[in-house]
Amino acid sequence: MPNGPPAQRQTISMSRIETFISDYGDKFTVTGLSSEDRAALLGSISLALEPNSSTCDSQKIVTALSAIRILSRDKLNIDRWFDEAIFCQLMRHSGLQHYREEGRVVLLPDNVDMGIVTEAMKCLCNLTFNNNTVQSLCAKERCVLSIIQRARTYTDESIHPEVKFYDMRLMFLITALVKTVRTQAMLEWEAMPVLADILQDMTSSTKDLSDSEADLAVEVLKAAYNLTLPISPWDDEFFPLESSLTRLVSEIRNLLCHSWATKEKHLEIIKHSSNLFTTLPVFTAHFLIPCHDESAAAAVARSFQGYDVSAIVEILRYLEVVLEDTTIASQRDRVLPLVTALTHLSRSDRIIRKYCRLRILPHLRDEVKRLPEEGDSLRNRLCKLLTTPNTEVKQVVADLLYVVCKENVSRLIKYSGFGNAAGLLAQYGLMRGSKVTPTADYSDDSDSETEEYKELEPDINPVTGRYETGKTDPMAGMSEEQKEYEAMQLINAMDRLQRLGVVQPSTIGSDGKPVPVEHVLQLAQDPASDENTD
Known part of the structure; x- marks a missing residue:
């Protein structure tokens, strides 16, 4: 750290940070930085992030946080520079430290710079994704609780949309990588009603939802997916969640049926909603298709047997889209989870099955x-x-x-x-x-x-x-000797294929499953002789 007056030290430190950002801003690995240069850079960052420093301003803090974000991209070298002191600085500048108290009255802190909060949240997301130590610290410091507490204030217009997005992104990452947090967030911190509130706030508007709102909704759905993974419909401890889960499904239905600025984002919403449906208990499926009386049927554009099946219509439309891509990668990444969700919903609810x-x-x-x-x-x-x-x-x-x-x-x-x-x-x-x-x-x-x-x-x-009609009998006009000869030729050909390992002839066992035969002549046995045949 250079000596001299504080202002001079600050100028030299910011110059070093800006040079680093200029050199590595577009790179994902930090190569060519010596241990001495790294130490000097970290000292400059620490100086810029010092609390209550008279020489600090918002732009300098954002610049210092940008340097940490660039360093956090390099997964292999994080342990060389990261320590708990840096984590504490990120918690403070992200605002999460303010919300860590459980059960407190949630109030927005005064004079919050949302640019600083956003940049600090980006750093935490990168570090959590790339480093096990950070994941453990996030669990220890109850970051998910802090996010839930801040999410209760999202109706305040001062909360920037980017902050909401990175809150949900960090919540998704922690619950994906630290399994022990999931049940705690669901049962103790009541995360599900908060996520439902976020979706409700979006769909309460009649205007088309923007791409940025779609990105936020996707992160909410991904976080909800992680949180519902431990749920079993037979676990009594999850019984208190019934009302919050059914409300979440109702809000997802509104999300699916809402109008969107772009078709691509709407399809992405359907994709992540479908993933979530595979983890939800069976009783929630019925809340995707609210019932209506006969007098309201004319007002429901997509009515089926007294139920509004608009959400299922959107899922099936998405199925049509994904089936157009016949590549193996698309089948694995898009068709597999979507069809699994439709099977789960069809098995869970009679009306959904009938409509499908x-x-x-x-x-x-x-x-x-x-x-x-x-x-x-x-x-x-x-x-x-x-x-x-x-x-x-x-x-x-x-x-x-x-x-x-x-x-x-x-x-x-x-x-x-x-x-x-x-x-x-x-x-x-x-x-x-x-x-x-x-x-x-x-x-x-x-x-x-x-x-x-x-x-x-x-x-x-x-x-x-x-x-199929009009087929001629290939054995018409053959004598019995000719038919027998052709049959033996077929048996010999099958025998050769079996011995070469090309095919494995089988019969149907009493359990209804194929049973390999040792010789093709076993295929000629009368299946009716099996006493277990239905």
Whole structure:
């Protein structure tokens, strides 16, 4: 640290910080900085951040915090310069230290510079993301409680939107990386009503929500996702959360149905809302579809059996968008969580399942003249994914179709074809069409058929799920000796493929699952001789 009058020292220190920012402002690694230069830089930063310094002003503090933010990008070198004193400075300048008291009356501190608060929050976000020590300090100093306390003051117009955004970003990071904080935030600090308040404040306006508001909503949804991960519908300790969770779902519904400045941000909101639905207890699903009486039905644009299904309409629209991208990466990152959410919602609520069935698997007509996977409808695109090489996606798509078919094997085969559904049937032991105990309470309504389907049904191939007619018998005109010869040729070919490890012939066991055979001749055994056959 240079000697001399305080003003001179401050000038030299700020010059050093500004030079560092100029050299490394656009870089994510701090290379070429010697230990002596780093120590001098940290001394200059500490001087600029000293409390009650007569030579400090807001711009100098922001500049010093910007230097810390740049240093915090370099994950591998954080331990070389970070210490608890720097953390305390960041807590003070971010304003979180003011809100750390639990149960106190939450008041805004006087003369807060939101530029300083924002820059300090950026530093805390970077450090928390990149360093385990900082994560532990955030848990120890109860940063999430401080954020919750400050969030209670968000209705005050003096709170800058960027501060709200980085508050929620830091809350998301801490609850993602420090698991022990989640339950404490939910049960002791009552985080969920606060998050619901933030969403309510957004949707109370009739104007289109801006991109910055969408970014804040996304961080709120991500934080709520982390907080709901420990929840189990069978845990009595979470019973007090029932009202706050149902209110949160109601606010998410309003968020999904609100108008947005850009379509891209609206789709992002739907994506993160869908992720959250996979962690919520089953009783919350019904609050996505509020009921209305008959007199109000005309005023509800998206009414289904007395319920407003607008939120489900938006989720299904997003499904149509993500299914347009057929890349494996999109299937894993976008299709997988969305289809999982739809399956969870359909299994949780009868009305949601019925509406999803209507949109995904409408009554069949002359489209059965094409293969189930051919075409651009939701049914076609989902059936196509039943044979994707991505095993996880294939499984969740099959689960969704199985659930909207009320876990009825015959109905699933009708809409997808036996070949497409074989993977799910084999996994669940349903290859024989055996009945299993449903995972949800389904109604007993029948699957009504259209006149077009009834006319074509006799010639529909159950394996392909397609109408096929006019096929000639390949064995017509053959003698019995010729038929026997061709059969032996087929058996020999299958035997060679089995010995080469290309295929593994199987029969269907008594549990409804494939059972490998040791020799292809076992395939010729009469399955009716199995006493366990249904």
